[in-house]
Amino acid sequence: MAExxxxxxxxxxxxxxxTAINLAAGLACLGQDTLLVDLDPQANATSGLGFDKNEEAPGAYENLVEKLPAEKTIKGTPVELLDLMRSSPDLVSAELQLAGEFSRENRLKDCLSGVRNAYSFIIIDCPPSLGLLTLNALAAADKVLVPIQGEYYALEGLATFLETIRVCQERLxxxxxxxxxxxxxxxxxxxLAQQVRGELEKFFGDSLYKTAIxxxxxxxxxxxxxxxxxQYDAKSKGSESYLALAGELLARRGWKGMRLN
Ligand SMILES: Nc1ncnc2c1ncn2[C@@H]1O[C@H](COP(=O)(O)OP(=O)(O)OP(=O)(O)O)[C@@H](O)[C@H]1O
Ligand SMILES: [Mg+2]
Known part of the structure; x- marks a missing residue:
């Protein structure tokens, strides 16, 4: 069952x-059946995988608001073993549409339960807010991975964010x-970037990924x-580092690496 x-x-x-796109694609490159869920109305993960975000096609909005089963919106992508649940700009209204609905934080969780058996990993790209869409992601998730930019304000807001995670653990x-x-x-x-890394090492200990992008x-x-x-530049540093990140994630789960025969 997918993590x-x-x-x-x-x-x-x-x-x-x-990170969502290239970690998900990296896991797929390493042989893991992976689903990427784009839960951001900006739909950058959808367009980043080559789909037109304004195309009239059902996606996460229909899954969450109209309770359309996941398999009705999930599609394959040009990356082998990688599927996508797409987003679209109208997802922005999901929050309003769901206001007052019973168990509105659990819509994604309920929807993904139907396809969990088909994947090893489901990666969710969240919007930059702590609204209902992110709550749906946190209610559905087993784990939360926090990307942090190596710059001056990196740690600002982190305490608030982690407090939200704690409240989610308690209530959701x-x-x-x-x-x-x-x-x-x-x-x-x-x-400065080295200092931020040092701070994060103190804060997260071993759970800070050794691979920095x-x-x-x-x-x-x-x-x-x-x-x-x-696909764009397989020999680039970015490609190497995201593949290393996917490998590190798998290594944490006891993966011993790919064997070449
Ligand atoms: N390692 C990197 N090197 C250079 N540019 C990067 C890197 N990672 C991300 N970017 C660029 O930085 C910008 C923000 O990245 P991205 O969209 O992944 O962030 P985000 O957290 O998803 O943003 P949002 O909060 O708006 O959803 C984008 O223009 C992206 O192309
Ligand atoms: Mg984004």
């Missing part, structure tokens, strides 16, 4: 979507655990071509 991992941080622009999902944090847009040439123009360019970093 469900939410990529969340209420701060905007920290690398949630870039007692199984929710913190997978850890991953440093994004990391540039070790800057003392470097700042890389190729990673920023890939989504405008609707491609994962592996």
């Amino acid at each position: 469900i991992i939410a990529l969340a941080n209420q701060k905007g622009g920290v690398g949630k979507t870039t 999902n007692e199984n929710l655990a913190i997978e850890g944090a991953v440093l994004t847009m990391y540039d070790p040439r800057y003392t 470097p700042r890389s123009v190729r990673l920023a360019e890939a989504p405008s071509f609707g491609k994962t970093i592996y």
Whole structure:
């Protein structure tokens, strides 16, 4: 049964979507059946995988608001073993539509329960807020992975965010655990970035991923071509580092690596 991992941080622009796409695709490259759920009305994960976010096609909105079964909206992607539950700009109104509905935080969880057996991993890309969509992700997830940008304000807001996770554990999902944090847009040439890394090591201990994602123009360019970093530039530092991140995630679960015959 799939492990469900939410990529969340209420701060905007920290690398949630870039990590969701390339971690999910990295897991798929390493042989894991993976579903990427785009739960952000910006639909950047949807367009980043080459789909038109404005296309009239059912997606997470229909799954959450109209309770359409997951398999009705999930599609294959150009990446082998990677499927997508797409988003669209109208997802922004889901919050209003669901106001007053019973158990509205559990819509995603209920919907994913129908497809959990088909995957090893389900990765959820969350919007930059702590609204109902992120709560749906946290209610459905087993783990939350927090991307953190290696810059000055990196730790600001982190305490509030972790407090939200604690409240979620208490009220919504007692199984929710913190997978850890991953440093994004990391540039070790800057003392400040090294300091942030040091702070995160203190704060997260072993749950901070050893793999830090470097700042890389190729990673920023890939989504405008609707491609994962592996399709866009497989030899780039960004590609190596996201594959290493996927490998580290699997190693934490006892994976011994791919064997070449
Ligand atoms: N490692 C990186 N190197 C260079 N640019 C990056 C890197 N990671 C992300 N970016 C760029 O930084 C911007 C923000 O990244 P991304 O969209 O992944 O963040 P986000 O947390 O999902 O943002 P939002 O909160 O708006 O959803 C994007 O333009 C992306 O292309
Ligand atoms: Mg995003």
